[in-house]
Amino acid sequence: MRRKLYEIIGWGILYGCAGITASLLLFLIGYILFRGIGGISWQFLSTAESVIQGTVGILPAIQNTVFVIVVSLVVSIPLGVGAAVYLTEYARNRRFVAAIEFASETLAGIPSIIYALVGVILFCTALKLQKTLLAGSLTLVIMILPTIIRSTQESLKTVPQSYREGALGLGSGKWHMIRTVVLPSSVDGIVTGCILAVGRVVGESAVLMYTAGMSMAMQNFSLDRMASASGATLTVALYHYAKENADFSVAFSIATILLILTVLINFSASFLGRRLKRS
Amino acid sequence: MQVLFTLCGLVAVGFVLVITVYLVLSGIPAIREIGLFPFLFGKTWSASQDQYGILPLILTSIYGTAGAIVIGVPIGFFTAVFLAKAAPKRLANLLRPAVSLLAGIPSVVYGLVGMCVLVPALRNALHLPAGDSLLAAILVLAVMILPSIISLSETALEAVPKEYEEASMALGATKLETYFRISAPAAKSGIAAAVVLGIGRAIGEAMAIMMVAGNVANMPALTRSVRFLTTGISIELNYSQDGSLQRQALFSVGLVLFLFIMLINAFLNLVLKREKEA
Numbered sequence: 001m002r003r004k005l006y007e008i009i010g011w012g013i014l015y016g017c018a019g020i021t022a023s024l025l026l027f028l029i030g031y032i033l034f035r036g037i038g039g040i041s042w043q044f045l046s047t048a049e050s051v052i053q054g055t056v057g058i059l060p061a062i063q064n065t066v067f068v069i070v071v072s073l074v075v076s077i078p079l080g081v082g083a084a085v086y087l088t089e090y091a092r093n094r095r096f097v098a099a100i101e102f103a104s105e106t107l108a109g110i111p112s113i114i115y116a117l118v119g120v121i122l123f124c125t126a127l128k129l130q131k132t133l134l135a136g137s138l139t140l141v142i143m144i145l146p147t148i149i150r151s152t153q154e155s156l157k158t159v160p161q162s163y164r165e166g167a168l169g170l171g172s173g174k175w176h177m178i179r180t181v182v183l184p185s186s187v188d189g190i191v192t193g194c195i196l197a198v199g200r201v202v203g204e205s206a207v208l209m210y211t212a213g214m215s216m217a218m219q220n221f222s223l224d225r226m227a228s229a230s231g232a233t234l235t236v237a238l239y240h241y242a243k244e245n246a247d248f249s250v251a252f253s254i255a256t257i258l259l260i261l262t263v264l265i266n267f268s269a270s271f272l273g274r275r276l277k278r279s
Numbered sequence: 280m281q282v283l284f285t286l287c288g289l290v291a292v293g294f295v296l297v298i299t300v301y302l303v304l305s306g307i308p309a310i311r312e313i314g315l316f317p318f319l320f321g322k323t324w325s326a327s328q329d330q331y332g333i334l335p336l337i338l339t340s341i342y343g344t345a346g347a348i349v350i351g352v353p354i355g356f357f358t359a360v361f362l363a364k365a366a367p368k369r370l371a372n373l374l375r376p377a378v379s380l381l382a383g384i385p386s387v388v389y390g391l392v393g394m395c396v397l398v399p400a401l402r403n404a405l406h407l408p409a410g411d412s413l414l415a416a417i418l419v420l421a422v423m424i425l426p427s428i429i430s431l432s433e434t435a436l437e438a439v440p441k442e443y444e445e446a447s448m449a450l451g452a453t454k455l456e457t458y459f460r461i462s463a464p465a466a467k468s469g470i471a472a473a474v475v476l477g478i479g480r481a482i483g484e485a486m487a488i489m490m491v492a493g494n495v496a497n498m499p500a501l502t503r504s505v506r507f508l509t510t511g512i513s514i515e516l517n518y519s520q521d522g523s524l525q526r527q528a529l530f531s532v533g534l535v536l537f538l539f540i541m542l543i544n545a546f547l548n549l550v551l552k553r554e555k556e557a
Contacts, residue, residue, distance in 0.1 A: 003453075006455070006456075007453060007455055010455040010459070011365075011455060013357055014357055014360060014361045014365050014455075015361070016357075017353070017354045017355075017356075017357035017358045017361065018357070018358045018361040018362070018366065018374060020354055020358075021354065021355075021358045021374070021377070021378065021381075021425060021429065022374060022377060024381070024422060024425075025377045025378075025380060025381055028381075028384070028388075028392060031392060031396065032388065032392065035395075078287070079287050079290050080287075081287075082283065082284050082286075082287025082288070083284075083287040083288040083290065083291055085284050085287075086281075086284035086285055086287055086288035087288060089284075090281050090284055090285065091288070096288075099292055100288045100289075100291055100292055102548075103291040103292040103294070103295040104291045105544070105548070106295050106541075106544060107291060107294060107295060109479055109540060109543075109544045109547070110298070110483075110537070110540060111479075111482075111483025111484065111485070111509065111536070111540060112483070112485065112486075113483065113485040113509045113512055113513055113533075113536070114298075114302070114483075114533055114536060114537055114540070116512075116513070116516070117302070117512065117516075117529075117530060117533040118297075118298050118301060118302065120516065121301050121305050121530070122297070122301055125521070142294045142298070145290070145291060145294070146291070149291065174280070174281075175280040199383055202385070203383065203384070203385035203386065204385075205385065205386065205387045205486045206485045206486050206513060209486075209513075209517070210513075210516050210517060235385050235387045235486075238385075238387045238388070238391060239387050239390075239486065239490070242387075242390075242391050242394060242490065243394075243489075243490060248391075248395060251391055252391065252395075255387075255388045255391055255392075258384075258385050258387075258388055259384065259388065262380065262383040262384055262385070263380065265383065266376065266379055266380055266383050267376075270376065270379070
């Protein structure tokens with residue numbers, strides 16, 4: 001009898017907790033779409049905020065987000081892939097490998113508000129970049145580096161040893177072997193890492209709020225002005241509208257866009273991950 | 280070429296060193312000026328009175344994290360057992376992407392929903408003057424740590440050898456008894472790692488709780504407006520004068536938070552290492 005009761009309660013708890021998790025997500029999605037989707041229009045996406053016309057637009061935030069993604073990836077991909085190549089292909093000294101892996105794990109565990117502080121001290125103040133998108137992007141480089149290192153490393157490890165031996169046996173040098181055989185066959189993993197990194201950049205707000213500014217005005221991205229562009233990305237814009245302007249319908253519309261981006265990013269990362277596993 | 284790759288590898292180490300050195304260097308002046316004891320155990324944080332004691336911030340961070348763990352871990356653990364062992368395959372395949380979607384939602388979005396749904400609901404349910412409170416922050420944090428607890432525990436549970444479970448069921452235990460008495464204990468270090476990771480997530484979160492916790496540096500109580508270590512930094516960082524004691528005190532708060540995180544990370548590595556050895 002007691003055993004039966006235990007069974008019933010146990011299964012109840014299992015289904016109950018899974019149900020809580022699932023309904024949380026459904027509620028979040030439903031609520032955000034319900035409050036946000038009405039405010040999204042072509043004009044909302046393609047113009048800047050205009051006080052004179054009384055219209056709200058988030059084009060500057062979209063442009064700033066794209067700028068931050070591009071700059072941080074351009075800097076961190078070579079660094080991260082290079083570090084992963086060193087770890088899997090070149091490193092002989094065990095201690096050294098352990099130190100690099102420990103460093104990368106430590107970076108992955110540091111919360112973003114600490115990165116924000118470091119960005120303010122290091123990039124904005126010490127390197128005199130001021131509050132600019134550039135300073136924000138460079139801070140994010142440190143943050144996404146572990147993601148790129150790890151997923152590149154994972155996929156480099158799946159490249160069969162025989163490929164390497166074959167290339168070396170045919171007389172190729174080590175660098176030539178890496179460039180023509182190892183890297184091309186692990187490109188899936190590198191791309192997955194980049195997608196995950198994009199996900200982190202899109203979702204990041206604390207760092208960018210303090211290093212990249214909160215302006216919602218159009219930026220000038222021409223080459224000579226690029227370094228001094230400063231403004232809000234989508235997440236920072238959401239915070240700005242919700243907390244400072246108390247304009248919740250705009251905030252929920254931005255949340256809807258962020259939600260759609262998250263779904264896209266998750267979907268493409270898991271799709272690529274599955275392809276990686278199969279090969 | 281090798282030199283170049285070595286340099287890339289060194290960059291990560293360099294970043295960690297730079298971060299540590301900068302945080303320590305910029306965190307120490309304010310502690311020197313205020314005094315270590317009054318800084319850590321002072322009960323008043325007020326920029327207008329030039330008083331910077333962070334005891335309320337430390338306690339709030341500890342209480343908030345503990346609360347989130349108490350709520351989030353059981354739900355996360357049972358969901359992980361469900362996903363790894365009990366769920367019909369199709370249901371599991373539906374639930375898994377949902378969990379990773381929860382993990383991917385930006386923290387400001389959690390903050391926004393908390394602000395618009397949870398805070399008014401708490402105000403009405405508990406008849407408070409304002410719903411911005413430690414309780415609201417705990418609930419938001421519990422939801423935010425859920426995905427990492429679920430996915431890490433699930434991985435640990437799935438790594439339990441099938442033979443253990445088969446042996447248990449062959450001896451007449453039901454499925455449920457097997458999950459809780461055989462699989463879960465066998466995966467305990469992985470689950471412990473999940474909990475430690477959750478603690479790290481919760482103590483480091485800033486933006487979402489900044490939107491729901493009210494941000495007044497009170498001593499923590501469930502229904503009071505509170506300020507965490509993280510939000511203590513974030514709420515004043517944009518308004519503090521460069522070079523002022525206030526700004527330097529913020530860096531010191533950052534240093535304290537950094538030490539907390541390093542402690543948790545060291546603990547996490549210990550747990551993971553033990554798991555690898557087992």
